[in-house]
Amino acid sequence: MYKRLPDAAAAAPAVLLTIDGADFAARAGDTVAAALLAAGYDACRTTPVTGAPRGPFCLMGVCFDCLAVVDGLPNQQTCLIPVRAGMRIERQQGAAVFGPAAGSGQGPR
């Protein structure tokens, strides 16, 4: 859906990271949200309440729709985080899981 402008694609050096375990070459200066969009992911999470897909929208830290798991931390606002080499990005399924709910496989009621 999204394509880099031809000039921009060549201008910045590549930053190697993984998205859901697969290698991806982002560009220096990308936010994690931009990298997700450039990699072809419209949706980076599903909502905790209804399970509907959501993706980066406002790209300025307001809408909280671009949440994903970054280096193991859930609910990160990916539009506010610059990419770094070796970063592990995972799309987030539903609510963040903490404590005794971890591994139970149960969604919120």
Add this chain to the structure above:
Amino acid sequence: MAREHDIAVIGGGLVGGAIAYGLARLGRRVCLYDEGDVAYRASRGNFGLVWVQGKGQGLAPYGGWTQRSVRRFAEFAALLREDTGIDVALEQPGGFHLCLSDAELAHRVDQLTRLVAQQGFERYAFEVLDRAALAQRLPGLGPQVAGATYCRLDGHLNPLRLLRALHAAFLERGGTYRASAKVEAIAREGGAFAVRTATGRAEAGQVVLTAGLGNATLAPQVGLTATVRPQRGMIVVLERVRRFLDYPLATLRQTDEGTVLIGDSQEEVGFDDTLATAVLATLASRAVQVFPFLRDARVNRTWAALRVMSPDGFPIYEQSASAPGAFVVTCHSGVTLAAAHALELAPRIAAGALGADLSPFSSERLHVQKAA
């Protein structure tokens, strides 16, 4: 000229909303005056407990009144859903009051034992759980928690949805809502009450003061007293996380949508509803003592709001002796008491008499001269 409304309800928070809805259900023509977003609005800052445990020490009838509301809350929530389609997310699985040391637990048990043993108290059962028993009900419990008391009547709901449902249900039942309408003066004129706002004047046969902290200045205009003071409380809201907690605690709960609320700070700081980071830090630190894994959860929001406190902390329900037809209603448990306010108090106001069983809530109890 015919009066447009039978009853004016002054104050559009949870208390006024519940009473206005209860009156509209009875077919009364009600006008609800709401000050607007400049108001202190305890109803938009509260924690959302529907709570019985521990209430009524020093005024036994308050324990029974609270239980009546809580026992009718499921019925009340169903009525609101029928009228509006809004689900207030009521859950009543029972609630825990946690203690962080053996001494604290012993003190708590002693308090509750004396509470339910009071003369005339409508007794309810509470359980005492030691650490091991509690850990089974609350997975992930921190090592510093010594135990808890549990009452199966306790629960919680979404207070913002309750406020919206009350307003929507009131309108559905034909009520008139005046927004941004701070009442500046009320006067008894002939057989009616004249209610004056910045933009106009209207008459009603009865008037109910439900203006929270605003009642203090309105009540004397119709021969009532409402000695209420603000008490600041702060709430910390964590990010939405998967359900880990099936019961509300007195100081921490997880909403139906996964958000975690931490609260119950109490400060006497007058009309100051700003935040103090030291208090927020204390709230956060206690929450982490209870559930250590919350250390990793992020804080999304914090706010402070002002409770509406009477001198002894109990509600004031009273009809004016000098201006019959004027009532004052104030309490700091607008969520818990909403069912009783709508289903039990409103019909009595409509009938023009509060009834002998509510006489303990008259402000007369506060006028007793202190011994020198």
